[in-house]
Amino acid sequence: MSKTTDKVEEHSFQAEMEQLLHLIIHSLYTHKEIFLRELVSNASDALHKIRYLGLTDKGFLDESAELRIDITLDEEKKQVTIKDTGIGMTHDEIIANIGTIAKSGTMKFLKELSEKKDDKQKSDLIGQFGVGFYSVFMVAQEVTINTRSFAKDEKAWQWKSEGTGKFTLEEIEKADRGTEIIIQLKEGEDEFASADSLKNIINKYSNFVDFPINIGEEHANKSSALWRKQASQVKEEERTEFYKFISHDMEDQLGHVHLNAEAPIAYSALLFFPAKSNNDIFQKPEDFHVHLYVKKVFIQNDCKDLLPSYLRFMRGVVDSEDLDLNVSREVTQHSPLLAKIRKALTGRILKEIEKWAEKDAKKFETFYTQFGNVIKEGIEVDYENRDRLVDLLRFQSTKTKQGETVSLAQYLERMKADQKEIYYLSGRNLDVLKNSPNLEYFTEKDIEVLLLDHVIDDYLMPVIAKYKEKDITSIDKAEVDSGVKDKDELDPVIVTSFIGRMKAVIGDEIEDIKESKRLLKSPCSLVSSKEAMNQQMEMMMKAMNPDFAGAKRILEVNLQHSLMKKIAGLYQKSPDSPEFTTSVKALYDSAKLLDDRLEDPSVLVSRLYDYMDSALPEPDKTSAPKVAEKEAKPAEKTEPKAAKEAPKKDSKDDAGKNKKK
Ligand code: ADP
Ligand code: MG
Numbered sequence: 285m286s287k288t289t290d291k292v293e294e295h296s297f298q299a300e301m302e303q304l305l306h307l308i309i310h311s312l313y314t315h316k317e318i319f320l321r322e323l324v325s326n327a328s329d330a331l332h333k334i335r336y337l338g339l340t341d342k343g344f345l346d347e348s349a350e351l352r353i354d355i356t357l358d359e360e361k362k363q364v365t366i367k368d369t370g371i372g373m374t375h376d377e378i379i380a381n382i383g384t385i386a387k388s389g390t391m392k393f394l395k396e397l398s399e400k401k402d403d404k405q406k407s408d409l410i411g412q413f414g415v416g417f418y419s420v421f422m423v424a425q426e427v428t429i430n431t432r433s434f435a436k437d438e439k440a441w442q443w444k445s446e447g448t449g450k451f452t453l454e455e456i457e458k459a460d461r462g463t464e465i466i467i468q469l470k471e472g473e474d475e476f477a478s479a480d481s482l483k484n485i486i487n488k489y490s491n492f493v494d495f496p497i498n499i500g501e502e503h504a505n506k507s508s509a510l511w512r513k514q515a516s517q518v519k520e521e522e523r524t525e526f527y528k529f530i531s532h533d534m535e536d537q538l539g540h541v542h543l544n545a546e547a548p549i550a551y552s553a554l555l556f557f558p559a560k561s562n563n564d565i566f567q568k569p570e571d572f573h574v575h576l577y578v579k580k581v582f583i584q585n586d587c588k589d590l591l592p593s594y595l596r597f598m599r600g601v602v603d604s605e606d607l608d609l610n611v612s613r614e615v616t617q618h619s620p621l622l623a624k625i626r627k628a629l630t631g632r633i634l635k636e637i638e639k640w641a642e643k644d645a646k647k648f649e650t651f652y653t654q655f656g657n658v659i660k661e662g663i664e665v666d667y668e669n670r671d672r673l674v675d676l677l678r679f680q681s682t683k684t685k686q687g688e689t690v691s692l693a694q695y696l697e698r699m700k701a702d703q704k705e706i707y708y709l710s711g712r713n714l715d716v717l718k719n720s721p722n723l724e725y726f727t728e729k730d731i732e733v734l735l736l737d738h739v740i741d742d743y744l745m746p747v748i749a750k751y752k753e754k755d756i757t758s759i760d761k762a763e764v765d766s767g768v769k770d771k772d773e774l775d776p777v778i779v780t781s782f783i784g785r786m787k788a789v790i791g792d793e794i795e796d797i798k799e800s801k802r803l804l805k806s807p808c809s810l811v812s813s814k815e816a817m818n819q820q821m822e823m824m825m826k827a828m829n830p831d832f833a834g835a836k837r838i839l840e841v842n843l844q845h846s847l848m849k850k851i852a853g854l855y856q857k858s859p860d861s862p863e864f865t866t867s868v869k870a871l872y873d874s875a876k877l878l879d880d881r882l883e884d885p886s887v888l889v890s891r892l893y894d895y896m897d898s899a900l901p902e903p904d905k906t907s908a909p910k911v912a913e914k915e916a917k918p919a920e921k922t923e924p925k926a927a928k929e930a931p932k933k934d935s936k937d938d939a940g941k942n943k944k945k
């Protein structure tokens with residue numbers, strides 16, 4: 285291999301690239317061996333590409349060369365070389381693929397990498413985000429890439445870098461197609477300069493690569509199409525190993541489905557449920573993880589057409605006997621054959637989840653915690669399987685204990701004979717929900733209410749709308765009547781003017797004030813009007829659009845509550861008195877607080893201080909010694925008390941300030 289010209293091009297890495305390299309070199313210390321997995325996986329990709337090309341194209345370089353990966357070692361020089369007979373790279377491809385952050389995932393990767401504390405998690409990320417090549421700089425002092433493209437009229441090129449700032453590129457002489465990566469190991473990385481340890485790493489991570497990997501003279505990988513075997517013939521360890529190989533997950537899978545179908549369509553599929561989702565609901569729709577093979581030949585990575593999008597978290601392989609080998613992207617997209625496979629796989633995956641729900645509570649719970657959102661997403665889009673998916677939903681409710689959940693079927697089973705609807709209450713925080721005054725009526729009547737605390741839920745329930753003929757209704761909107769009647773009820777005329785005055789005091793932040801028929805213990809509560817958008821939905825809208833004002837709430841007041849009666853008394857005595865207006869405002873702020881909507885609690889708190897201050901007796905200085913005698917530890921106990929009472933003057937001032945606002 286010699287240089288054809290003296291022309292050495294110097295290039296700088298993109299700023300982000302440099303940042304990435306810096307992080308890799310300076311913050312990753314465990315699992316360094318994954319660099320080999322990444323380079324082998326790139327070699328394998330390059331070989332897949334050339335094999336695929338060979339199906340249609342003719343006349344490229346080294347057409348009949350054996351497709352293989354060779355790893356050689358120079359123990360003296362501490363050099364490892366990984367060579368493949370893959371597709372190779374042209375001058376421009378090197379620049380585009382190595383040294384530039386072209387992929388959208390990379391910035392996300394960088395962000396997550398800098399956020400992750402655990403070193404192992406960091407290494408796991410490398411494989412997942414497709415920035416694999418650069419992991420080589422965990423162990424390399426310098427990396428040299430010699431590569432020649434399959435295209436006959438392209439020249440061969442050498443790329444060199446130490447992983448800091450720059451790389452060089454120059455033309456070289458290289459007769460054969462493919463890529464050769466020479467790693468000059470860093471000092472202290474001698475463990476990778478041994479054939480045995482390289483073999484071990486290949487065994488650990490790269491056993492299922494489709495091409496022979498040779499270390500020296502020895503064939504190091506198994507390369508068998510595991511999915512083609514009968515499920516009963518595959519050992520659990522083999523399956524786990526395969527899962528880790530295709531998913532780059534360091535953890536074992538949660539479960540799998542393995543099918544070998546013959547008629548009407550012949551295909552094999554081995555699909556895995558990961559134990560953890562890295563994905564949130566905002567995951568990009570293009571992130572699929574099932575690869576398509578045709579007659580054991582790899583056709584397409586992350587094929588979108590094998591599963592419905594909500595099942596995109598599944599990992600694995602589908603291998604079809606009936607598709608054409610040179611099937612194109614357009615064909616897979618519209619293929620009725622793939623549509624049939626997709627339908628069968630979906631059914632099979634759901635069946636597996638249903639099996640867990642029925643027989644393996646722990647597994648189901650793990651699945652549900654990680655992928656519950658996926659089920660919810662499915663309900664929205666998969667009309668065919670909606671009923672099955674709805675049956676997989678699990679909820680907290682006013683009757684579930686810590687760690688328990690309830691399904692809609694269970695809810696129906698235990699609900700009262702005369703109950704007409706399924707009730708739910710939704711919000712951001714489960715504890716707040718549990719204490720909502722709006723539950724009082726339902727608690728009193730012993731009616732179970734589902735408590736929904738996830739953003740999607742509020743949007744989802746109206747989509748489901750009914751379960752086995754029963755309407756699913758938010759208690760916010762339920763029309764209920766506790767039937768409790770008070771003997772000394774307020775005169776209806778006074779009620780009307782009292783409510784009108786309260787409304788004037790609170791202003792048009794609320795839609796209306798109504799007399800409540802559901803509150804039993806609380807003086808008041810906020811509810812939404814029948815037509816209003818759900819509260820959670822509103823929050824989602826707000827998150828997307830800060831200017832979104834949202835629907836106004838209705839304040840329900842319990843006129844049988846003694847506090848309301850007292851406020852009504854104040855009103856009757858003097859409707860303009862500060863006592864009256866302050867009480868109404870405090871009442872409203874408290875309702876907002878319970879509704880998880882009070883943005884600034886300081887006004888409410890200073891009012892509370894005022895009330896406490898006026899309600900508590902003046903300190904009796906002469907009695908202080910008595911307390912000291914009685915209390916076991918007078919010093920600790922009385923001092924903090926005194927300290928808390930001391931800023932009384934300040935808090936009054938604060939309250940005064942707030943009142944002025
Ligand atoms: P990914 O493999 O996810 O694309 P990498 O960082 O591992 O990301 O590789 C970047 C790119 O460099 C690859 O997509 C490929 O285009 C190119 N590349 C890397 N190694 C090889 C190789 N051995 N042969 C051909 N191209 C390669
Ligand atoms: Mg890669």
